Amino acid sequence: MERWQKLLQKSLTSAEEVAEVFGLDAKEVSQVANRFRIRINPYYLGLIKAKGDPLYRQVVPDIRELEDPCGMLDPLAEDQDSPLPGLVHRYPDRVLFLVSHECASYCRFCTRKRLVGDCDKMNPSSIDQGLDYIRRHSEIRDVIVSGGDPLLLTDARLDAILKGLRAIPHVEIIRIGTRVPCFLPQRVTRRLVRILKHYHPLFMNVHFNHPDEITPESRRALNLLANAGIPLGSQTVLLKGVNDDPAVMKRLMQKLLACRVRPYYIFQSDMIAGTAHLRTRVEKGLKIVKELRGWTSGLAVPHFVIDCPGGGGKVPLLPEYVESISDREVVMRNYEGRRFTYRQVPREKTEPVTRRAPLAEKPPLEPDAAPEVLAPVSRIV
């Protein structure tokens, strides 16, 4: 057995153990455990400094998980866009391919709480069916391998899946979505990286939510991956009491970038049942992005997105930088709040004389809006 597998075996998984380690009410913890699976591996446990700290809040069950009236089990309506179990085909040219039902620790705010830990929902036969679906759909040029955590599969299983995908001529890129470099960096072995390297162009999106998760171990893992030529991106979930603070988020983004991870998305928390105590208001995310853009490297500024409840996909949100766009000029404010004007070139004769700006292909949101003034760009882009 490899070292990472031994670590995983020593995880806290039962309500009794968790209650004892953290001095919690065993009955309450077991009520939560009956609904949502628990796993805290010894590596991540070792990073928790105090009860209620930002790392603790991500993995230790809380009785409030049973309380959230607005929460849903499948808020992104993934099941509705699943032609078969373990595959979500929502966008025209890419699919989400769920190949593992396990994670190195379980996030209390997990979007797929309904699936993780359930072997029936993602198993070897559903993986073969998924490969088959991708083979039959030549419009799919990008496959996001996720789960659960795909890096919890054995090297041999993962190798077989990647090999299957690479054998499909229309699959141009493969992406792996994983929290392993954060939760269990020991899993990133030289052998694993040698396997991944065979399947380029292969991208990886890692998931970190707090600067304290960037440790010497996780740096080593990210370094191995980057050295294998794998472009690394990050996804971060905005969480109350974890990273809902511009200074914390800025530090996280800068630290990721220093590990050659390009911040990709900050997600507004999905409306998952039992996560109201971890969700922030949307304005918080906008404030955070505003305090990143211009104030630190543009490379450290990800897109802030909401994954639409009901299955609409990801929508980017931007603070309002554009005050107006008219036929002649664009008036905008920079990161410091100072106002600037950009003069437009005259319209070409062949361009239809419409008084709406070119970005608005769809009817304006408010039909009564003054024709010369566009809705702020952030609502359209």
Ligand SMILES: *Cc1c(COP(=O)(O)O)cnc(C)c1O
């Ligand atoms: C997020 C997501 C993708 C990938 O979206 P990108 O914006 O291309 O990263 C694809 N499919 C589903 C169902 C998703 O949720």
